[in-house]
Amino acid sequence: MKIRRAQQFVKYSDQPVMLKLKRGQLAALSIAAVVIIVGVPLWWRTTETYRAWLPVSQIKELAKLQLHLSADVEVVFARGTVTPEQQKKVPLTQTQNMEHRVDEDTALSYRYETRYRTATIMEEDALNQPTAAEADLSLHTLSESPSGSLVVYVIPESSSLLPQNVDVYIGQRRTALLRIGSQMRVGKTLEQLLAHMEPRIKQVLHVMSFSHTDITAALSNRVRISPGNKESIADSMRAFKSSPGYEITFSLLNPDPKSHRLHWDIEGAVETYIQPLLTKLSPVANFSIDSQTLYYAMLGVNPRFDSSRSTYTLNADSLAHVINPVEARLGSNAASSNPVLNFLLYIPDAHHSPLYIHDHKKQQVPTNAFHSPRWGGIMIIRQCWVYNVNEFYEVDTVFPVDINIDMAKVMGVFLAQLRLLLGVQSSTPPPGFLVAPCGNAGLADWELDRLMWSRSVENIATATTTITSLAQLLDQIGNIVINDNIAQQVSSAVTSLQLAVSELEAGNLGFALQYSKEAILSSERAFFDPSLLHLLYFPDDQKFAIYIPLFLPMCVPILLSLLKIVSEARQKHREKKPKKD
Amino acid sequence: YINIYSGHTNNWAVLVCTSRFWFNYRHVANTLSVYRSVKRLGIPDSHIVLMLADDMACNHRNPKPATVFSHKNMELNVYGDDVEVDYRGYEVTVENFLRILTGRLPPSTPRSKRLLSDDRSNILIYLTGHGGNGFLKFQDSEEISNVELADAFEQMWQKRRYNELLFIIDTCQGASMYERFYSPNLMALASSQVGEDSLSHQPDLAIGVHLMDRYTFYLLEFLEDIHPASKTNMNDLFKVCPKSQCVSTPGHRTDLFLRDPGSVLITDFFGSVRKVELTMETINLTDPIEQLESGELQKEMHTYADQLPVSEIIHQKPKQKDWHPPDGFILGLWTLILLVFFQTYGVKHLKHIF
Numbered sequence A: 001m002k003i004r005r006a007q008q009f010v011k012y013s014d015q016p017v018m019l020k021l022k023r024g025q026l027a028a029l030s031i032a033a034v035v036i037i038v039g040v041p042l043w044w045r046t047t048e049t050y051r052a053w054l055p056v057s058q059i060k061e062l063a064k065l066q067l068h069l070s071a072d073v074e075v076v077f078a079r080g081t082v083t084p085e086q087q088k089k090v091p092l093t094q095t096q097n098m099e100h101r102v103d104e105d106t107a108l109s110y111r112y113e114t115r116y117r118t119a120t121i122m123e124e125d126a127l128n129q130p131t132a133a134e135a136d137l138s139l140h141t142l143s144e145s146p147s148g149s150l151v152v153y154v155i156p157e158s159s160s161l162l163p164q165n166v167d168v169y170i171g172q173r174r175t176a177l178l179r180i181g182s183q184m185r186v187g188k189t190l191e192q193l194l195a196h197m198e199p200r201i202k203q204v205l206h207v208m209s210f211s212h213t214d215i216t217a218a219l220s221n222r223v224r225i226s227p228g229n230k231e232s233i234a235d236s237m238r239a240f241k242s243s244p245g246y247e248i249t250f251s252l253l254n255p256d257p258k259s260h261r262l263h264w265d266i267e268g269a270v271e272t273y274i275q276p277l278l279t280k281l282s283p284v285a286n287f288s289i290d291s292q293t294l295y296y297a298m299l300g301v302n303p304r305f306d307s308s309r310s311t312y313t314l315n316a317d318s319l320a321h322v323i324n325p326v327e328a329r330l331g332s333n334a335a336s337s338n339p340v341l342n343f344l345l346y347i348p349d350a351h352h353s354p355l356y357i358h359d360h361k362k363q364q365v366p367t368n369a370f371h372s373p374r375w376g377g378i379m380i381i382r383q384c385w386v387y388n389v390n391e392f393y394e395v396d397t398v399f400p401v402d403i404n405i406d407m408a409k410v411m412g413v414f415l416a417q418l419r420l421l422l423g424v425q426s427s428t429p430p431p432g433f434l435v436a437p438c439g440n441a442g443l444a445d446w447e448l449d450r451l452m453w454s455r456s457v458e459n460i461a462t463a464t465t466t467i468t469s470l471a472q473l474l475d476q477i478g479n480i481v482i483n484d485n486i487a488q489q490v491s492s493a494v495t496s497l498q499l500a501v502s503e504l505e506a507g508n509l510g511f512a513l514q515y516s517k518e519a520i521l522s523s524e525r526a527f528f529d530p531s532l533l534h535l536l537y538f539p540d541d542q543k544f545a546i547y548i549p550l551f552l553p554m555c556v557p558i559l560l561s562l563l564k565i566v567s568e569a570r571q572k573h574r575e576k577k578p579k580k581d
Numbered sequence B: 001y002i003n004i005y006s007g008h009t010n011n012w013a014v015l016v017c018t019s020r021f022w023f024n025y026r027h028v029a030n031t032l033s034v035y036r037s038v039k040r041l042g043i044p045d046s047h048i049v050l051m052l053a054d055d056m057a058c059n060h061r062n063p064k065p066a067t068v069f070s071h072k073n074m075e076l077n078v079y080g081d082d083v084e085v086d087y088r089g090y091e092v093t094v095e096n097f098l099r100i101l102t103g104r105l106p107p108s109t110p111r112s113k114r115l116l117s118d119d120r121s122n123i124l125i126y127l128t129g130h131g132g133n134g135f136l137k138f139q140d141s142e143e144i145s146n147v148e149l150a151d152a153f154e155q156m157w158q159k160r161r162y163n164e165l166l167f168i169i170d171t172c173q174g175a176s177m178y179e180r181f182y183s184p185n186l187m188a189l190a191s192s193q194v195g196e197d198s199l200s201h202q203p204d205l206a207i208g209v210h211l212m213d214r215y216t217f218y219l220l221e222f223l224e225d226i227h228p229a230s231k232t233n234m235n236d237l238f239k240v241c242p243k244s245q246c247v248s249t250p251g252h253r254t255d256l257f258l259r260d261p262g263s264v265l266i267t268d269f270f271g272s273v274r275k276v277e278l279t280m281e282t283i284n285l286t287d288p289i290e291q292l293e294s295g296e297l298q299k300e301m302h303t304y305a306d307q308l309p310v311s312e313i314i315h316q317k318p319k320q321k322d323w324h325p326p327d328g329f330i331l332g333l334w335t336l337i338l339l340v341f342f343q344t345y346g347v348k349h350l351k352h353i354f
Helices: A002-008 A017-046 A056-063 A084-089 A121-127 A132-142 A190-208 A212-221 A230-238 A266-280 A316-321 A323-330 A407-422 A445-476 A484-506 A509-527 A540-580 B022-040 B094-102 B146-158 B174-178 B214-224 B234-238 B310-314 B328-345 B347-353
Strands: A065-077 A092-103 A106-118 A149-155 A168-170 A175-179 A245-254 A260-263 A286-295 A304-306 A311-315 A340-346 A355-358 A369-372 A376-380 A401-404 A433-435 B010-017 B048-052 B121-128 B135-138 B142-145 B164-170 B186-190 B251-253
Touching (some): A017 A540, A056 A445, A121 A132, A168 A190, A175 A190, A190 A433, A266 A407, A316 A323, A323 A340, A340 A407, A369 A407, A484 A509, B010 B094, B022 B214, B048 B094, B094 B146
Parallel strands (some): A245 A286, A340 A376, B010 B121, B121 B164, B164 B186
Antiparallel strands (some): A168 A175
16 A cells, blocks of 8 residues: 555656756746736736726817807887888898907807898887887887897987987897987998998997907906906906806894894895896806894994094095904805805994995095905995984983884895996996996896806806816826716716807807806816825836835746746757758 | 006915924914914905814823913913814825815815815915925825925816915925926925925923924014005015024025016915905885795794703613624634644544544
8 A cells, every 4th residue: 555655656856857847847938928918917907097988089179169159130220210212122131250369279259140120110109109218118018039139229310219419228128229310411322321330239239249358358267368457357356257156145234232223124125126136147147145143243444533524434445454354253154165245234333323435535435335356245334224313313312222224225235236246247338328227127138148148158168178177187197097977077068068159159148058057067076076186196216116026026037937948949949950950 | 468466356375284293393383373374464264274183282291281382481372262273183184185275075075174266366375394305294194295286286277276376385395395386376485495404493391392493483473563454575575584593595486476576465365455346336226125924934943953862871771792703813723722632632532522
């Protein structure tokens, strides 16, 4: 039994040398094969980062932004403005194109499609109203122009709708009234008439529809524009940037609750005065409103007593230091990251009443209010807007005094400030223009159109910049993992952008704004995704330091044995050669 | 064109102290003194992101608990009673710092922990701690390199998250951290050049540690003279702490900044001077206020969730511990003992056991 068992096991050292060598070679070759065929691909795949596919080519196309904006204008001639001869050539359509190249990546083109026609009988009746405002109202009941379009009614010189020195009246909706000179001065042919009217119509378009300065200002995220003068810097800084939502906070500051007990019907006032504006602005952004009362909140600046008027005054220069001490106490909604607009109403304490703001020329500011760009507004209550005023200066007044605030006046000022901060306000109109007051909604239709134009362009510009820089970033840093949800957000942003640009070209303002908002949301979500953080910066020497201790001890024996095999094979080949010869 | 107007409407500050442990008291005092100056000059807490390990004031070794002093003889307590620390303890990490800068925070992050700046914000970033050539050490366990910082600033610029940015760093070899910046509108100051160490100022014998670093000590002295309406400009800030006082050579970098430093006010970054405009218009509102019926208003009644049901806690019985089978170590030990036993005495003894 023992002997048989012993025969089975031959010692390794007794085996013939060739067998040993061959076994050794086979071992080295097979190890090398496993390392190269299995090991290297395995290492490559396991150290690879997952990067989902991004539509890079489409993003590159979007980087070269070409925006086409088009507006439809209808020019209606009332009776007495055109001769029967000229009337034969009407109706007529003209198209005007203007191209602007802002910089190497951005180009704008404006298209105005103007249709000329004569007025219908109902429109003539509407134009016979005594005042321009009533004419505007009755014209509006006849037809409603879609978003982004304009109607200009041309009225003869003899018309009494407009006052003497006013040539153009801009209504609350999308209509304007233009008065032209008598037919003698204007000219016989239709071409001369149109040529005479063109500068005026251009001015109307500039005021009521998009203008080149507004659109280039909206592109400021994308293009480094050198600001012209102090006013244009101030204009560009004042309005909030486009955001999907805003928070509005109304605060009542009562520094002296021992003397004053304040009553303000904020809920009713917001519902009646502010909410119509916000409802009208709902295609642009969502708004959330809240209100609070702060007690013992001081202004932080000591007012000076003006003995000539026996009032306390605040200088315009000291207003900048009012905001900071108050802001620390205002608070905001912790859950949202939307920009906040603060509107503060300050009731001066009994020892500093009445308090007025003086401008640089020492004149009282009629509204007694000031606003800070991209922050909000502060108003100091005026005595005449408060009831129960007479009891202030009597000796035997019982403190605290009940004060009821006239919310209509207060909200009038806040509404004006809100319009400024949201970017609704336009520049001063040219001479000879009369702009109708914006009415109870707080916003004229054409103002809404202007806002929608600039917001669409701003959203498209911002979204394209975001997507392009994200693609560039992901390309540059190979270590960032691109998850599927990010790729999906990017794709949807690209799709929305393409749709927005095409809708803008077609002139559908509402759809363009909606798609541009979707594009902004997707691109922001993709850019600010928490998983896109590139934390690992490996300089090359650190990479070597990690891999060398792992791979070098393994690779050196394999390489050496391979080299040995190759040199032996070559030797054998050389030995065989003389035999063959 | 030469633009001398700053063009900013709001100010933010990100103040980071990257060290922990008692012997790094001076770094916390540095950061808190800058925090204090920045608050005094007008930036509200909602616009300051303060990252501290916050283990000084209530440290067991602090002879005066709830205080952090910056001058010896305990002259100035910079901890105060209205410090708002946004990231404390182990939350001060490189990842969180980069997340704040780039804005890539998880959606559950509250507003106070975010940097909600826009394209008209001037941001002040102050870093202090232990650093080296090209890196800054965070909490003794990780580092941030100057390349990562430069990339983070570039991403901020791509998204227009700042108008102008002032970067101040008070560490050893601090100038290496701003070498790699390449985004526009960045101005940087450091307390020492590459190869130099930033030194601490003075120890307090009662507390037992160094209270402040030299650069920040003289920076604080300089800032104490600034008030919200002062017109001091950046050229004066560059002169703070010359080599005679600081022993190291402070450095600065302004080549990426568009405006001339002489026209940049200190309060453009350290304070918060608002621009105001007088409101000249008002809208004539004539409708009377609609009287809402009280029934239309839906008032939500809020109640506090019962977080600590005290009655349950008082009457709780101790929980029965579930039986667990013996864990691996005991099993292994017994296996070893059995194996040794059978090896020694042979397998034939198995029949005596089973």
